[in-house]
Amino acid sequence: LLGEIGVLFGLHPLILEDILNTDQRPKAEDFGNYIFIVLKEIHKGVDRGLHAQQVSIILGKNFVLSFREKKGDFFNPIRDRLRACKGRIRLAGADYLAHHLMDTIVDHYFVVLEDIEERIEQLEDDLIRQTTPAKLQEIQQLKKELILLRKSLWPLREAVGLLQRADSPLIIDSDLVYFKDISDHIIAVVDTVDTFRDMLAGMLDIYLSAASMKMNQVMKVLTIIATIFMPLTFLAGVYGMNFK
Numbered sequence: 001l002l003g004e005i006g007v008l009f010g011l012h013p014l015i016l017e018d019i020l021n022t023d024q025r026p027k028a029e030d031f032g033n034y035i036f037i038v039l040k041e042i043h044k045g046v047d048r049g050l051h052a053q054q055v056s057i058i059l060g061k062n063f064v065l066s067f068r069e070k071k072g073d074f075f076n077p078i079r080d081r082l083r084a085c086k087g088r089i090r091l092a093g094a095d096y097l098a099h100h101l102m103d104t105i106v107d108h109y110f111v112v113l114e115d116i117e118e119r120i121e122q123l124e125d126d127l128i129r130q131t132t133p134a135k136l137q138e139i140q141q142l143k144k145e146l147i148l149l150r151k152s153l154w155p156l157r158e159a160v161g162l163l164q165r166a167d168s169p170l171i172i173d174s175d176l177v178y179f180k181d182i183s184d185h186i187i188a189v190v191d192t193v194d195t196f197r198d199m200l201a202g203m204l205d206i207y208l209s210a211a212s213m214k215m216n217q218v219m220k221v222l223t224i225i226a227t228i229f230m231p232l233t234f235l236a237g238v239y240g241m242n243f244k
Contacts, residue, residue: 002020009065011034018056019056026038026156028159028163030162030168035166037056038056038159039057039159041074042108043108044112053069059094064097075101093175102179113189116196124199127203131207149189153193154190
């Protein structure tokens with residue numbers, strides 16, 4: 001099916017290969033007659049962890065093709081607006097529609113960050129009350145999720161910058177400001193991710209300090225017990241000998 005689509009729209013075989021290979025790095029490539037864009041959609045799985053799936057967008061003169069790695073209803077609101085002829089999305093060109101698809105994915109990053117922020121605040125309160133190995137595992141899980149976000153966002157920032165500088169006839173000058181808006185959102189998300197990573201590093205220090213204090217308390221009790229029993233052990237050893 002993908003091969004037939006490629007023949008119909010004159011797509012390069014390497015583009016079709018990149019669409020099928022879902023481990024692609026976010027990027028944007030200008031092929032003259034069309035622009036190929038790869039993004040990572042971040043969503044929460046049933047295990048409450050973050051997962052990424054690839055979304056490929058091809059912007060042509062009068063068409064936009066989008067390929068998602070898995071089925072889902074992520075773009076249904078856009079389809080509904082197109083069917084209902086609401087707003088500018090129905091009247092504007094293909095470049096505006098491509099921007100809208102990308103903007104929907106990037107805006108969802110803020111929803112993901114809100115969830116991470118709530119988890120970090122709750123974890124910070126829990127750490128003040130009690131430190132357990134489960135809290136350390138949660139810190140590590142959050143760090144992995146933030147790394148996933150950063151890996152998905154940093155290359156995308158370069159890709160959107162390329163679209164702004166491409167000087168392609170497929171993107172009219174009046175719509176460049178919308179791609180600039182996407183770039184600003186990406187920068188805001190990256191800054192928030194870096195802030196959260198610093199917060200987690202501080203929370204890890206709090207955990208290690210609390211664990212060290214707990215161990216010091218245990219050592220203090222053991223030292224007191226040992227100090228009490230040392231003279232008793234000495235006396236029992238002297239007077240318990242079997243010779244005068």
